[in-house]
Amino acid sequence: MNGEPYSRTHCHRLNQHGNATLAALGGVAVGVILVLLTWLVVLMTKDDPAPAPQSAPAAVASVPVSVTTRTVAPKPAVKGTSNSAPAVGDVRSLPGGLFCRDLNAKGYSYVAAIDYWRLHGQPNQMDADRNGIPCETVYSRSDVAAYWNGREVSGVVFWSSGLFCRDLAARGASYAEAVRYWWYYGMPDRMDADKNGIPCETVYSSANVNAFWYP
Incomplete structure (x- = not known):
């Protein structure tokens, strides 16, 4: 127990x-x-550290820029001058309807007169005898001859060289055509025996010669 x-x-x-x-x-x-x-x-915690907070970018301070304004006074225009004035010989600015005497009075050369004649369609008022050589009675014979000597005239067929005034008259050439032939072949003395610058004056009538040179 x-x-x-x-x-x-x-x-x-x-x-x-x-x-x-x-x-x-x-x-x-x-x-x-x-x-x-x-x-x-x-x-x-040690292996994965918390990212450090990024710092905000610093604000760029605005620097005031000084601006200098200059006022340039325009140069005064010179009166009485023009840069667009055409040179003597340039006939493109001239109006139509002028005569050879108008161009000669304005101081334009014979070459400029030819340019004007062609520019306006070869008007008959500048070539009254229709021989294809304008203004031959207004400008000097030397200027006309210097231009047309050996130069072909549009629409005109010349005869062969070496002919005399009588040969041209026999072929039916007018006095204007005889003068043109004389210029074309260098104003040969055989067509101007007295050397006065008027060819064939003894072959063709005085009326035809005077009508050509003294219209």
């Missing part, structure tokens, strides 16, 4: 001691786990 209560009390004490040991071991395990978790958190 006395042994049974003792054994129950002893077993009860052993159970209490075992429970305390298990509780202590559980506390140690929990502490170890917490330490490991803390260590892992520290490692993760």
